[in-house]
Amino acid sequence: MALFAVLATQSPTGITADEFRRRLPEGFAYVRSLVDKGVIVHNWIRVGASGGLLIYEVESHEELNSLLYGNPLSPHLRFEVIPLAGVGGFDPRAFEDAAAASGDVSG
Numbered sequence: 001m002a003l004f005a006v007l008a009t010q011s012p013t014g015i016t017a018d019e020f021r022r023r024l025p026e027g028f029a030y031v032r033s034l035v036d037k038g039v040i041v042h043n044w045i046r047v048g049a050s051g052g053l054l055i056y057e058v059e060s061h062e063e064l065n066s067l068l069y070g071n072p073l074s075p076h077l078r079f080e081v082i083p084l085a086g087v088g089g090f091d092p093r094a095f096e097d098a099a100a101a102s103g104d105v106s107g
Contacts, residue, residue, distance in 0.1 A: 001057050003041075003084040004064050009051035011078040020076055027073035034067060051077070055084070 012020035031054070034040040042055040058064045061083075068079055
């Protein structure tokens with residue numbers, strides 16, 4: 001499974017702000033269904049700003065894209081996707097090993 005942080009912000013192009021607000025319950029219901037299925041493992045509303053931060057646990061980036069664009073509000077949202085790895089997934093020695101293998105001893 002892969003973890004992705006998604007920063008979703010409002011970008012209501014093609015509809016009025018009033019229409020966007022009227023359609024918000026559809027978007028919230030969609031997100032709630034993903035929370036209930038365990039796909040969204042954490043979600044927060046941004047205080048003082050529009051949008052939210054959601055953590056998705058999915059099989060692939062393709063699955064994530066499918067879920068993001070399955071949201072009925074997706075044409076009116078902007079997504080910033082950040083792949084995440086657990087601390088155990090980072091090995092700082094890999095950089096040293098790569099530098100040694102290339103003959104670069106400066107780093």
